[in-house]
């Protein structure tokens with residue numbers, strides 16, 4: 099006779115940044131029985147823990163500290179002390195210094211590959227049933243649980259299934275759930291570059307005629323290494339990936355200028371398509387979606403993971419009392435509570451990012467003039483910077499009743 103599959107309070111599919119941190123946060127706060135399935139061990143080919151670096155807002159870092167998880171990530175993180183925003187070929191420019199706002203940083207830059215190694219080790223050490231490398235190949239919904247089958251043949255049942263399986267979410271596709279896509283016809287070239295001088299914790303965002311370009315400070319390379327994300331029209335990406343290192347550095351220096359010094363070296367370059375996708379309703383029967391599985395953002399404002407972390411912070415707040423009372427984690431009150439508390443923040447962030455991408459990727463004269471006046475106004479009138487800084491580094495999570 100076929101044996102019944104084991105039952106967990108939560109089965110999390112996907113152990114990238116979002117799934118791994120959710121499992122670790124819940125482990126420290128609740129006695130829940132947690133299973134986490136992750137397809138890959140960490141390597142530079144890992145879809146979530148690859149060569150990229152991402153910027154975490156100050157609010158995200160504070161949240162990770164509250165969960166006592168920041169110490170796993172801090173050794174690979176670099177503080178952002180200063181942000182410089184400019185528009186190539188136009189007069190608009192502004193400069194934000196954390197010290198002006200009474201704080202020591204706007205947030206931190208995290209190297210994902212190193213972060214992945216730390217998090218996978220923490221998952222192995224914690225009391226979490228961590229199935230890796232293995233992946234979910236089938237899903238069946240039952241009234242009292244969701245059941246997943248893994249590539250290894252193992253079957254897991256979860257009272258609640260958490261889909262943290264990224265932009266191409268297998269769970270979302272299996273359940274045939276709707277996701278809206280916006281194709282900006284842009285791709286990004288990602289690389290690390292070395293400067294001829296220390297970056298001194300400065301981050302740069304520059305709007306070029308090809309698309310926005312960001313340079314983030316990294317800990318490696320004696321403080322002279324920066325992480326580049328250069329968004330451009332999709333059909334230009336192949337050309338920039340194919341250039342020799344010297345020609346690429348020349349093109350980048352031309353677009354970026356010398357505000358960070360001379361660019362002397364570039365690492366291997368990688369290309370990413372930039373598509374925004376959003377699930378209008380990131381829940382289903384005994385199932386919630388978090389992080390990139392729920393919404394994938396354009397990296398223009400470095401908000402994708404920051405928003406994903408707010409998804410899991412809400413889920414942790416909703417689930418902790420339920421799990422501590424030994425109640426059903428997949429009850430419809432739980433999934434609906436999560437949905438209700440995510441609505442406003444998701445909507446506001448998605449609308450802001452879409453406007454930013456459209457506004458700053460467009461060379462139409464009224465838009466160029468508008469954004470340049472906006473940047474100049476920020477430079478002339480420092481009090482206007484405060485709401486922008488608090489939105490970029492803050493934590494708009496509301497208290498749950």
Ligand SMILES: Cc1cc2nc3c(=O)[nH]c(=O)nc-3n(C[C@H](O)[C@H](O)[C@H](O)COP(=O)(O)OP(=O)(O)OC[C@H]3O[C@@H](n4cnc5c(N)ncnc54)[C@H](O)[C@@H]3O)c2cc1C
Pocket residue numbers: 111112113114115116117135136137138145146147150151152153154232233234235262263264265268286288327370388389390391397399400401402403404405406
């Ligand atoms: C160029 C670029 C720059 C960015 N910069 C920033 C930034 O500065 N700040 C910021 O906040 N965000 C940034 N982001 C966004 C950020 O990288 C993502 O939001 C975040 O990494 C998503 O994490 P995730 O865990 O939700 O998804 P993923 O990282 O995609 O993880 C999903 C995981 O699920 C696993 N998986 C998939 N299918 C299965 C299956 N069937 N079974 C088991 N496991 C499965 C995968 O192996 C993977 O590990 C950037 C993104 C890009 C592309």
